[in-house]
Amino acid sequence: MSSISKYFSGLFTGIKSLLVGMSVTWKELWTKKVTQQYPENRDTLVISDRFRAELTMPHDENNEHACTACGICEMNCPNGTITVNFKMVETEDGKKKKVLDTYKWDLGMCTFCNLCVLTCPSDAIKFENTFENAVFTRDKLKQQLNHEGSKMREKKKVERPAAPVAKAPVVSEVKVETPAAEVKPAVVDTEVKAVVPEVEVKPTVVDAEVKVELPIEEAVKADKEIEAESKDETTEK
Amino acid sequence: MAEQIIFYILAAIIAVFSILAVTSKRIIRSATYLLFVLLATAGLYLLLGYNYLFAVQVAVYAGGVMVLFIFAILLTNRPGADVKSELAVRRVVAGITALAGVAFCAHIIYYNVNKVMVTVAQSELTPQQIGHTMLGTDKYQYLMPFEAISILLLACIIGAIMIARKR
Amino acid sequence: MQEPLEISNLTTWLDTTLRGIMPSMWVILIECVLVGVALLAAYAVIALILIYAERKITAFFQARYGPNRVGKYGILQSVADMIKILLKEIVKINRVDRFLFFAAPFFMIVASMLTFGAIPFGKGLHAVDFNIGVLYVTAVSSLGIIGVLLAGWSSNNKYSMIGAMRSGAQFVSYELSAGFALMTIVVLAGTMQFSTMIEGQRYCWNLFNGHISSMIAFVLYLISGHAETNRGPFDIPEAESELTAGYHTEYSGLQFGFYYLAEYLNMFIIASIATTVFLGGYMPIQVHGWEGFNQVMTFIPTYVWFFGKTAVLIFLSLWVRWSFPRLRIDQLLNLEWKYLLPINLVNIVVMVIIVLSGLTLTDLFPSLF
Numbered sequence: 001m002s003s004i005s006k007y008f009s010g011l012f013t014g015i016k017s018l019l020v021g022m023s024v025t026w027k028e029l030w031t032k033k034v035t036q037q038y039p040e041n042r043d044t045l046v047i048s049d050r051f052r053a054e055l056t057m058p059h060d061e062n063n064e065h066a067c068t069a070c071g072i073c074e075m076n077c078p079n080g081t082i083t084v085n086f087k088m089v090e091t092e093d094g095k096k097k098k099v100l101d102t103y104k105w106d107l108g109m110c111t112f113c114n115l116c117v118l119t120c121p122s123d124a125i126k127f128e129n130t131f132e133n134a135v136f137t138r139d140k141l142k143q144q145l146n147h148e149g150s151k152m153r154e155k156k157k158v159e160r161p162a163a164p165v166a167k168a169p170v171v172s173e174v175k176v177e178t179p180a181a182e183v184k185p186a187v188v189d190t191e192v193k194a195v196v197p198e199v200e201v202k203p204t205v206v207d208a209e210v211k212v213e214l215p216i217e218e219a220v221k222a223d224k225e226i227e228a229e230s231k232d233e234t235t236e237k
Numbered sequence: 238m239a240e241q242i243i244f245y246i247l248a249a250i251i252a253v254f255s256i257l258a259v260t261s262k263r264i265i266r267s268a269t270y271l272l273f274v275l276l277a278t279a280g281l282y283l284l285l286g287y288n289y290l291f292a293v294q295v296a297v298y299a300g301g302v303m304v305l306f307i308f309a310i311l312l313t314n315r316p317g318a319d320v321k322s323e324l325a326v327r328r329v330v331a332g333i334t335a336l337a338g339v340a341f342c343a344h345i346i347y348y349n350v351n352k353v354m355v356t357v358a359q360s361e362l363t364p365q366q367i368g369h370t371m372l373g374t375d376k377y378q379y380l381m382p383f384e385a386i387s388i389l390l391l392a393c394i395i396g397a398i399m400i401a402r403k404r
Numbered sequence: 405m406q407e408p409l410e411i412s413n414l415t416t417w418l419d420t421t422l423r424g425i426m427p428s429m430w431v432i433l434i435e436c437v438l439v440g441v442a443l444l445a446a447y448a449v450i451a452l453i454l455i456y457a458e459r460k461i462t463a464f465f466q467a468r469y470g471p472n473r474v475g476k477y478g479i480l481q482s483v484a485d486m487i488k489i490l491l492k493e494i495v496k497i498n499r500v501d502r503f504l505f506f507a508a509p510f511f512m513i514v515a516s517m518l519t520f521g522a523i524p525f526g527k528g529l530h531a532v533d534f535n536i537g538v539l540y541v542t543a544v545s546s547l548g549i550i551g552v553l554l555a556g557w558s559s560n561n562k563y564s565m566i567g568a569m570r571s572g573a574q575f576v577s578y579e580l581s582a583g584f585a586l587m588t589i590v591v592l593a594g595t596m597q598f599s600t601m602i603e604g605q606r607y608c609w610n611l612f613n614g615h616i617s618s619m620i621a622f623v624l625y626l627i628s629g630h631a632e633t634n635r636g637p638f639d640i641p642e643a644e645s646e647l648t649a650g651y652h653t654e655y656s657g658l659q660f661g662f663y664y665l666a667e668y669l670n671m672f673i674i675a676s677i678a679t680t681v682f683l684g685g686y687m688p689i690q691v692h693g694w695e696g697f698n699q700v701m702t703f704i705p706t707y708v709w710f711f712g713k714t715a716v717l718i719f720l721s722l723w724v725r726w727s728f729p730r731l732r733i734d735q736l737l738n739l740e741w742k743y744l745l746p747i748n749l750v751n752i753v754v755m756v757i758i759v760l761s762g763l764t765l766t767d768l769f770p771s772l773f
């Protein structure tokens with residue numbers, strides 16, 4: 001008896017569940033279509049900001065960039081995509097100094113791993129989401145990122161602010177900021193970057209906000225090693 | 238005229254494929270040739286205007302029996318892999334025996350066919366008539382054999398299940 | 405002329421003019437050729453339309469747009485596909501049984517064409533009207549499976565083989581249910597001839613006439629017909645994820661095209677037989693006594709009615725196809741042998757009782773129908 005009732009209850013629950021399934025797909029039939037009609041919707045197309053499509057070197061209005069031609073990005077690129085050509089110039093005070101000549105990047109060899117951007121100490125390069133990169137010959141994939149006649153942004157003689165203030169990204173993902181002061185977001189001296197003793201810096205965490213409050217003396221003392229440390233970490237990553 | 242041509246074509250198909258069916262060494266091909274024979278036979282029924290038998294022939298033989306044949310062949314392991322050709326002597330003997338059988342049957346059929354067979358004047362049989370004949374109890378009606386065959390088939394089914402269940 | 409839009413007007417006119425200018429034997433010959441060509445053309449065109457419709461509807465079920473680049477709304481997509489398939493090379497496979505390999509697609513396509521020929525598309529659009537129409541259709545369509553089995557065997561490929569075996573098991577089982585469901589309605593209608601069956605459904609479709617029993621038979625027929633066409637949740641014979649493409653893995657070009665066409669046409673054939681048997685075929689919706697309404701309905705040509713009803717059923721089949729997950733082989737056979745077939749057998753007895761004791765709608769309310 002029980003097997004017979006089981007048979008029929010199985011039958012009817014089966015039919016019911018089939019009907020439920022069909023009602024679900026019926027609703028799905030009338031939902032808004034998600035297909036992106038690509039070439040037609042170019043104007044309204046939304047591409048995520050974090051999409052890595054093209055490496056760029058931002059230049060400001062004076063045609064200046066932040067690249068110090070240190071070559072770290074070139075060293076860190078796993079594919080040998082980047083070539084930093086520099087020349088040596090002599091500054092007014094007689095020191096020799098590297099100056100960026102051409103910054104070459106080959107889109108065809110890039111895996112968009114972002115390591116170059118992460119490791120650049122000056123935040124001179126970043127990825128844009130301009131994704132329409134198709135070209136007809138391979139040569140066109142090789143790009144020069146620094147503009148013609150551009151030069152490096154002179155590092156400002158940074159007046160140390162009275163309050164312990166530093167808002168500068170250690171690496172692009174880690175923001176270190178003090179809530180105590182309204183922050184001057186200017187590019188701080190390249191050597192003195194961020195100051196993070198006693199606080200665990202997690203370079204892997206995207207957009208981690210690390211709040212730091214500490215006296216400036218210690219900060220200045222600590223900065224060098226920490227910078228080196230965090231940089232090691234990023235390169236290892 | 239046209240009917241005769243079609244008849245000869247069908248007859249040729251039946252003859253040729255029958256021979257091929259027994260001479261082919263690959264068993265699946267034999268099955269296919271047999272299928273052609275059955276289909277051509279169905280064609281003969283159609284030619285006679287006997288649609289019902291045509292449909293039954295196609296459904297039962299072509300669609301049912303042959304599918305099961307082929308299915309069974311597909312389930313066998315390397316069918317016909319070690320079939321050797323027979324000795325020439327045996328082949329000749331077999332051929333002669335077969336011919337003798339054909340001659341015997343042909344003789345009987347040729348001389349006696351008019352004694353037992355009555356040509357039905359009717360042009361087209363309706364399914365209703367067939368149904369009534371099949372399940373009627375009057376003279377020349379077939380309820381009894383029909384039921385006998387049903388019981389036979391039922392026995393076959395039960396037997397098959399018994400064999401399948403015995404492990 | 406009461407029905408100015410019917411194609412039968414055209415065919416009658418053609419027949420009379422031909423008979424006026426030549427002897428009747430030639431007329432018959434020419435008409436045979438014309439009917440053959442028309443059927444072939446209809447076969448191809450319907451397949452193309454179905455492929456397009458299927459892709460579109462599928463896309464809509466998945467919140468996509470489907471083909472929309474070739475022509476407006478992608479209308480020419482399936483034409484382009486057809487041209488592509490025709491131009492493709494027929495690849496020669498090593499160590500196949502060549503004769504069977506080439507014969508197999510023909511079984512498939514011939515079976516579906518023979519069935520296709522017996523479908524009444526509209527008044528006067530009926531190539532052959534056997535007095536055993538329903539039986540003929542079930543008989544001839546069962547030939548297709550031989551094409552599948554032979555293809556699987558002769559491809560010299562284990563995937564094809566497994567696909568063919570599954571397909572065979574599935575087809576042989578579900579054919580029974582489909583046949584029984586049709587027989588239930590034959591009991592109700594008292595005829596196997598399509599034309600009389602349709603005529604008998606003028607005021608009351610068989611689906612409603614036999615109420616409970618008919619409805620069950622209808623659902624059973626749709627399920628088993630759907631399974632016969634190897635589609636939807638019943639597509640283990642060509643389950644891509646395990647068998648690449650099942651029995652037609654090794655086929656390419658036109659031969660693959662045959663299988664492809666036959667698959668779509670079988671879907672159409674199942675739907676149109678269901679239409680004819682259950683939904684009154686090409687008969688317009690008519691209500692007893694409402695003369696004006698009937699006039700309007702009759703003005704819509706019969707083939708429109710036929711294709712409309714068939715389209716609804718095809719949509720239903722697609723809906724099912726994109727709703728349910730694929731059945732495992734044991735579930736598939738369980739469904740047939742433990743559910744559909746017993747229900748069918750009981751159902752046919754119930755139908756006999758309904759008909760004999762006069763419980764059909766037409767018997768109960770003779771004034772309405």
Ligand code: SF4
Nearest residue numbers: 067068070071073120
């Ligand atoms: S882009 Fe950055 S890492 Fe690369 S050379 Fe310029 S400053 Fe150095």
Ligand code: SF4
Nearest residue numbers: 077110111113114116
């Ligand atoms: S994203 Fe990676 S591969 Fe591309 S240039 Fe930068 S480091 Fe090299």
